[in-house]
Amino acid sequence: MTEYRVSIKTGSGGFLSFAGTDDKIFCRLTDIHGRVTPKIWLKDDDKTSFEKNSVDNFRFFYDNAEFGDLLKCQVWKEGSDDWNLGTMLFTRKSNPEASFNFTFNETIMQKMVERFVDGTTANKIISYKIAVKTANVNGAGTDGDVTLNIIGSNGQTLPRELDNFKNNFEAGDTDKFEIKALNVGKIEKIVLSVADKGIKSDWTCESVTIRFGDPEERYFFSVNSVIKGGNSYEVFNPTYEKDEPVKPKKPLPVLHFFRGTVETSNKSMGGTDANVTIHLGDKNGKLIGPIKLKESGSALEKGAKDPIEISLIEPFAELNTLQVQHDGKGVGSDWHLSQITLTEFSVLDKKTPVGEPKVFIFNEWIKANNPSTKTAAVKGEPEEPEDPATPDYKTFLVGKVTTADKYFSGTDADVQMFVTDSNGVLIGPVDLKDAQKSKTMERGSVDIVMIQSTVEITDLHKVQVKHNGSGAFSNWGLKTIELKKVKKFPTKEEILVKNYLNTGMKVFNFNKSLEAGRWYDSGDDADRVDYEVVVQTAKGVFSGTFDKVQFNIIGDKGKTLFQTYDNIGSDQNAGGTDKYTKRLIDLGNLQKLVIKKSGNDTWKLDNIKITNKKNDHQWLFDNNGQEVKKQEVEIPAEQIKFGKNRIEGEVYTSDFQNAGTDATVQCSKYWRVRARASAGERERAARSLARLEILVALARSSKIK
Structure with missing residues (x-):
């Protein structure tokens, strides 16, 4: 029986925070081999502990001689107080010099909070991302608890229960988990175990995929076996992949260095949200650029004086001209630029000026995609400012x-x-x-x-x-x-x-x-429409993603802005189809879809279909299994179903004798005429409809009434 002692420091909580608590406090410890203690109640019957800025000492006993050095501490509470936990320091009575400190500095409310031990041990921790696929056959799933032991050249994780608080291991599902453990080295095999829960304990596992590291390493284990309840199953010979590390490019030597300022005028709406670039020209006519002066953000606001630095790696004579342009993105795009001042400095210390400051006076509105070029004047030379026009506010x-x-x-x-x-x-x-x-x-x-x-x-x-x-x-x-x-x-x-x-x-x-x-x-709910979004991930190993996925659906009547698409359980699995229903404003005719995601996973997206449930219009966004990485991806829309959008009318039978018919009459085509169709288009449509009337009349005349 080992005695542990723990010293708990409650924080100050900051402004307007009470920090302390009278709630019941619990913790659970994990050692470096993945062994976990039962729930530990840090009992405070007198409710005198856990006060603001206090340090409280407790002790508990744990009967497991194999329990090793501490790796992780989980803390939670029962009650409604908010508790600001600072640190928890654990020691063993038998070896008080070996201490394990966990720094939290977090307010604990209703959720569990966990930390890894401070110091060098945490630096060796690996986060293993696990994807477990259950076979898609009847009876493949299990209600038994599943554990996984990852065994490598440097050790093993020991059996870890795979549990993410969801209904896991159902037939055809891919379930995702995360195990944090010491680095086991090159993975050689895994051991899967299923607890015997009686009925529905047997489990048919198709595969296990393990990812970790940066650059990412991937191990794919093909299982394709039935694991009986109460038994274990070893899997060897994984398929191994590793991303190529990004090799840093050796920087080229800087030949010229400029420092200066960009002054935006103080006129109303004078700032810009657009992406701004410049070109520098020397006295020999050489032009270098475009150089990003600003990407969409908070700089270049009305009345601002923003610092800039420019490094050139090409030979360049004396600075003579400067050209400015922007792409017009953002709402406040037109930019009233006052002037740009640049001074060249020595590339050795970037402090010693080389020549006089050059001033480029603009005093004008810079319109989107309409570059403006100015010649340098030595600072102090007067120049008559232009009388710029006011933007065309509509x-x-x-x-x-x-x-x-x-x-x-x-x-x-x-x-x-x-x-x-x-x-x-x-x-x-x-x-x-x-x-x-x-x-x-x-x-x-x-x-x-x-x-x-x-x-x-x-x-x-x-x-x-x-x-x-x-x-x-x-x-x-x-x-x-x-x-x-x-x-x-x-x-x-x-x-x-x-x-x-x-x-x-x-x-x-x-x-x-x-x-x-x-x-x-604020839009009225009556104006909203239910959209069904069906996401098809490409088939193949490593096609899925653990990352958060967001879509911005854009139509001719509006856009959704970026929204997260996430169902209960795991989404975006290899070969999987995920369905979502969103109640949105009526976007009209969909034009494009913009996708972005967090993290560094590579997601291979096959296609996305979006259906307007009000009129059954459907659009296809086809990505052909191409990779979606961290940057935004834009996919154009193709309408593949028109639903209720068809022309309905009446068929008139002529007044000739015996013109009626008992025959079945079918029309195999519809004619659509645009609201702004030309006279020629309308005439051709009318002729087509006239031919249809003649054919129907002839068909009816073949039957004598």
């Missing part, structure tokens, strides 16, 4: 945002909004609130919003709102957003004196608490 919106009058309804977070018209045209994201600059969205407040955009919308159909959760109070109790289109912005006097915001407003009701990081949609 939409002006005025409105108010009402926050609920309840405790903690206000928010300190950054808030953004999209506005969509009934045709799916989108304005946004619009910054409704900046946590660093604004004290709006307080409890019970009504905040005025004014939006101008170069995008023209016909009406106000819906708004979507999201916040980032920053600040002490993040969740936001949003009541309503009210908006209306105007021809020009009113003055403050007009808003206050003329009761401007109480007439002609479109009211979007939310009446809910908005959590961070999620888009909330």
Whole structure:
């Protein structure tokens, strides 16, 4: 019987946190061989322990002489308090110098929290990702507990129960698990065991796949055997694959180094969300570029002075010209650039200037895909600024945002909004609130919003709102957003004196608490449509993925933005078909699908079919089994089923004697004429319909009534 001692430090919890708890605290320990202790209750009958900033000592006994050095500690509690756990330090009475410290620094609520031991031991831990496929035959599944022992050149994991709190090992299913253990080296074999649970204990396993490391190593074990309940089964000779490591390229020597600033003017809507590039030209006419000045983000805002650094690896004479352009992406794309200043420095220390600063004065609106080139002037030389034109704003919106009058309804977070018209045209994201600059969205407040955009919308159909959760109070109790289109912005006097915001407003009701990081949609439920999304993963070993998958479905009436598609159980398995039903706005005619995923798995996607359940239209997004990696993938839509979208009409029988018929008449084709069809197209369709009427009339005249 081994006596263990544990010293537990409760944290401070931070602002507005009580940190301590009177709840029951439990833990469970795992050693480096995967052996696990029973549940350990850290008993505190007097409820004097686990107070804020306190250190409490406990002891417990465990009767297992083979239990080794500690690897992992799991902690959970029973009760409703939030407990801020700092650290847990374990020692054995027989060897107090061998200590095992676990650093948590986390508030424990209702879920279990686990940590690996501090120090060098944790550095040797491997995360093994396991995919177990049960054969797709009757009676292949099992209700017995399944364990897996991975055996390699450096040791073994010992039997680990495969359990992810789901209904695993059903016929035809692929179940995914994760085992963390010391590195066993080159994997040589595995041992699968099934507990005897009586009825339905026998299990037919098809295969086991083990992945780990970076670059990733993969071991595929073909099992294809029945494992009887209460027995074990050894599998040898795995198929092995390993990704090629990415070899770092040897950097080329830098021949020229520039440092400077980009100054955006202080004009209204002067900043840009677009991707900006520049080309540098020397006095001999040589041009180098494009050089990324900005990828879509937070730089180049109105009135900003952003630092830049540029390194050139090509020979380059004295800097003479600078060309700027952007791709127009984002809502605020047009950019009013004031000037760019660049100074060349020594490549040795990047501190000693080489020559005078060069100033490129623009003072103009830079339009999308319309480059502007300027010649350098030595800093200090005067140049007459241009009188730039104001952007061509086409939409002006005025409105108010009402926050609920309840405790903690206000928010300190950054808030953004999209506005969509009934045709799916989108304005946004619009910054409704900046946590660093604004004290709006307080409890019970009504905040005025004014939006101008170069995008023209016909009406106000819906708004979507999201916040980032920053600040002490993040969740936001949003009541309503009210908006209306105007021809020009009113003055403050007009808003206050003329009761401007109480007439002609479109009211979007939310009446809910908005959590961070999620888009909330105000669209009427009556306007929503159920879409069935069927995802077909390609067949073959390693075609599936453990990563989180997100889709952005784009139609001619709107887009969903990125949403996660995940069913209970494991999705995106090799050769698997996953079905999802989403209630979305009516996207109209689907145009494309954008896919992104987390993690480094390579997912081989065969195709995706999306069906509008309201009218049975169906679109195919065919990826032909190509790999989907971490970057976004865009797939065009092909409509393969038109559902209820057909032309219906009447067939008129002529008034001739005996023109009627008892015969069965069939029409094998439909004619579709576009709403904007040319006169020639309409004439051809009319001739086709006339020929149909003649044929039907002839068929009917063959039968004497």
